[in-house]
Amino acid sequence: MADLINLNSSNIVPNGFNNVLRYEFSGSSVNFTNSEITIQSIGLNNSQFNIDKNQYANTTFSIKMPTGATTSTINIDLKDGYYSYSTINGFVRNQLETAGAYLIDGSGNYVHYIRIQENPTYYACQIDLSPVPISLPVGWSRPATGLYSLTGTGLPTTAYTPQITIQPNFNKIVGFTSATYPATQQTSLQTFLSNFTPEINPVSNYIIRCNLINNKYSNPPDIIGSFTNQGTTIGQYIEVKPNEYTWLEIPDSVRSYIEIIIMD
Incomplete structure (x- = not known):
């Protein structure tokens, strides 16, 4: 039996980037045994700047x-x-x-x-x-x-x-x-x-990391998935629904929260 956990704007951890979401389990913790996790869907607005002094020094x-x-x-x-x-x-x-x-x-x-x-x-x-x-x-x-x-x-x-x-x-x-x-x-x-192919958007892919997993096929080992901007531009809605779920094993452990980090 699968349980659905929904992370939204109320789960954002303030860090200046809005890229970390944390879900605190009710009670003190959850004991994961023989468990797996996957991404069901992703939905967010495209708010990625392509010109940014601190991130890309390209201004x-x-x-x-x-x-x-x-x-x-x-x-x-x-x-x-x-x-x-x-x-x-x-x-x-x-x-x-x-x-x-x-x-x-x-x-x-x-x-x-x-x-x-x-x-x-x-x-x-x-x-x-x-x-x-x-x-x-x-x-x-x-x-x-x-x-x-x-x-x-x-x-x-x-x-x-x-x-x-x-x-x-x-x-x-x-x-x-x-x-x-x-x-x-x-x-x-x-x-x-242009004398080489321009990159009007420096980011072509987003990586999703999750604190619950230890994926031996990825580096870093906590990568749970990735997605693109789906052809959207700034202000448009990105919606990702995988055709097939990729289930990843959660090492047997006791955890008090799920943390998702989105990185470019």
């Missing part, structure tokens, strides 16, 4: 904008969160606008000279870098403050493109070897595609 990169006869470096430091290439691009544009590294066309649209986007055909991240004009196009205007404003260091003396420096760890997100693109200043449109 930073920089952009060199041509100005005058030199360049100005804009350091990008993404806030912890879940980002697509579109939202990374939006964050970059916000930083460029804060720095005044943009122009305004005749329709009032902000013109940026760098774009980060996905290229689904090549399963890659694509970075486009356009030359910054040496003079203001007819009908266009400058930002009120910052780099390309009237009081800033101004437009470049040569129509160079920006350069982007991809830092270690962030490079895995976009699939580029850590380097500066282009390596030297260029005067024509530059397009770069």
Whole structure:
């Protein structure tokens, strides 16, 4: 006869990560003899960040904008969160606008000279870098403050493109070897595609550990199972229902609680 034990948010052990659940047995303890345990189902919301300063150290990169006869470096430091290439691009544009590294066309649209986007055909991240004009196009205007404003260091003396420096760890997100693109200043449109497969989500699999078992086929030996995000993205519900149960032996022992740890 099998007994079902349900662990939910009320069983979370406060540790700052919400990844430990503990079920205290009623009474003092339970004597396990000739017992086995398995996972019946898993359900939780996808709340895994793909950009995280402490976990992955993948929040930073920089952009060199041509100005005058030199360049100005804009350091990008993404806030912890879940980002697509579109939202990374939006964050970059916000930083460029804060720095005044943009122009305004005749329709009032902000013109940026760098774009980060996905290229689904090549399963890659694509970075486009356009030359910054040496003079203001007819009908266009400058930002009120910052780099390309009237009081800033101004437009470049040569129509160079920006350069982007991809830092270690962030490079895995976009699939580029850590380097500066282009390596030297260029005067024509530059397009770069990932030179290795990007990992927009650093976590592909979650490990479930349980204090009741000693699984001789796993390392560490308390692994009871694993699961993926089931193709979900941030905020969506992950639901896992195994087609077959994998029963694992519980060593004969006396236990006062079950503890489940979910790790990436």
